[in-house]
Amino acid sequence: MTPAWxxxxxxxxxxxxxxxxxxxxxxxxxxxxxxxxLVIGSPRLAYPADPESGEARKARTNQVVLTRVDPAVLSVETRSVSWNGVVAYSAICTHNGCPVTGMRNDKTLLCPCHESEFDIADKGKVVHGPAERRLSNLPLQTTGDAIVVAGPFSGPIGAQRK
Ligand code: FES
Structure with a gap:
């Protein structure tokens, strides 16, 4: 038996x-x-958590940035994976993996390392900077008053290629 340590x-x-x-x-x-x-212009970093135990699934690749935008600006595709204007993306930049923690404006996430910008309203599309790939989206669904994961990330996390 393997000792606990x-x-x-x-x-x-x-x-x-x-x-x-x-x-x-x-x-x-x-x-x-x-x-x-979650208020417009103020992204929050979060972990997904087991709904039964409440325990966070703490892994860097699970870090999510939750943002709220005016639902009217969301593309049809993005609206379908959002919840009341709240959209979730991987918080790991697709350029070199820095945490995406900033905002350029009310609908654009900013990576502070090399200033890549991602369109919250259009499935995390790159709108500026060296990143070549959009942020991976984590679809959300409505369950009562809670913000709930609806499915897996839409693509690779960070600088991964697959
Ligand atoms: S790591 Fe995000 S722009 Fe370079």
């Missing part, structure tokens, strides 16, 4: 349908994300 924790699963979200950082770190936390 020698055991390596299993890699957390990627986001699962039905997962909720918890704050990744800041004064609410570890607490559930509620819709009121």
């Amino acid at each position: 020698a055991q390596t924790p299993a890699s957390p699963m990627p986001p699962q349908p039905g997962d909720r979200f918890v704050h990744l950082s800041g004064p609410k770190a570890g607490q559930p994300v509620v819709p009121e936390d």
